[in-house]
Amino acid sequence: MPQQACIFCERAKPLVTITKEHLFSRWVDRILTPELLGPDRSFERTTAGPDGLAMSKTWPTEVIAAIEATVVCGSSADGCNGGWMGDLDGQVRHLIEPMMLGKPRTLSPEEQVTIATWAVMKSMVLEFVWGTEQAIVFPQEARMFVYRQQRPPANMQIRIAAVESHGRPALIFRRVYRLRPQAPASKTLPGLASCSTFVLGCLVVQVYGTPSIPSAAPATPHRPSYFVIYPSTGSAISWPPPEALDDAGLDRFAHPLQPVTGD
Numbered sequence: 001m002p003q004q005a006c007i008f009c010e011r012a013k014p015l016v017t018i019t020k021e022h023l024f025s026r027w028v029d030r031i032l033t034p035e036l037l038g039p040d041r042s043f044e045r046t047t048a049g050p051d052g053l054a055m056s057k058t059w060p061t062e063v064i065a066a067i068e069a070t071v072v073c074g075s076s077a078d079g080c081n082g083g084w085m086g087d088l089d090g091q092v093r094h095l096i097e098p099m100m101l102g103k104p105r106t107l108s109p110e111e112q113v114t115i116a117t118w119a120v121m122k123s124m125v126l127e128f129v130w131g132t133e134q135a136i137v138f139p140q141e142a143r144m145f146v147y148r149q150q151r152p153p154a155n156m157q158i159r160i161a162a163v164e165s166h167g168r169p170a171l172i173f174r175r176v177y178r179l180r181p182q183a184p185a186s187k188t189l190p191g192l193a194s195c196s197t198f199v200l201g202c203l204v205v206q207v208y209g210t211p212s213i214p215s216a217a218p219a220t221p222h223r224p225s226y227f228v229i230y231p232s233t234g235s236a237i238s239w240p241p242p243e244a245l246d247d248a249g250l251d252r253f254a255h256p257l258q259p260v261t262g263d
């Protein structure tokens, strides 16, 4: 079933054209080149639905920029794709390009929010990329919030880490958790949580969120292996964090509720 309305602004056909959003823009491929990464580089995705069953698929990374979903409006300047989403992508490219290549970088609080907003936008597109059997955790009002406010809803936690990987320069993890709500749930999708983790070269960006949209949430502290960039602590950070993840650490990082779910 093709998307009839934009997943962010809800404008629909025939007023707007629904266009393809590339999960990662072509500039990602231009930074993480075969010459840089070697011939056997691969791209890997791991998805796990509410049943907890995880599936992984690996293929050559030359198709990284080919992952796309026809879900957002307009390539013209007033459309989402050619407007705010393109602007955000351009700002983030400038910020994360050196980090993808492993170069240290200081990020101001405003820059942290820019990266966090981009990551949330991408994690919302990701929910639509791999077919209708994927659970859509974030409600329309959360996507509308990102479109209108140009920042993530307060309950989303966005973290950045650094990885020293052996042969896995590009990964996407998407995990959907079924939580047991402590109070009777009033939302349409109670008890689900989503954790999306993107690895682009040395940079790891993670979005964890639930369907609810509270007005505020407390900032949580940094850990040795990651920084919390949203909700913002209000201070500049110097990436990378003190401890880089290795491949096993990355797998644990991408599955934060594993100590609870036990799989």
Ligand SMILES: [Zn+2]
Pocket (backbone or CB within 6 Å): 006, 007, 008, 009, 010, 011, 072, 073, 074, 079, 080, 081
């Ligand atoms: Zn739109």
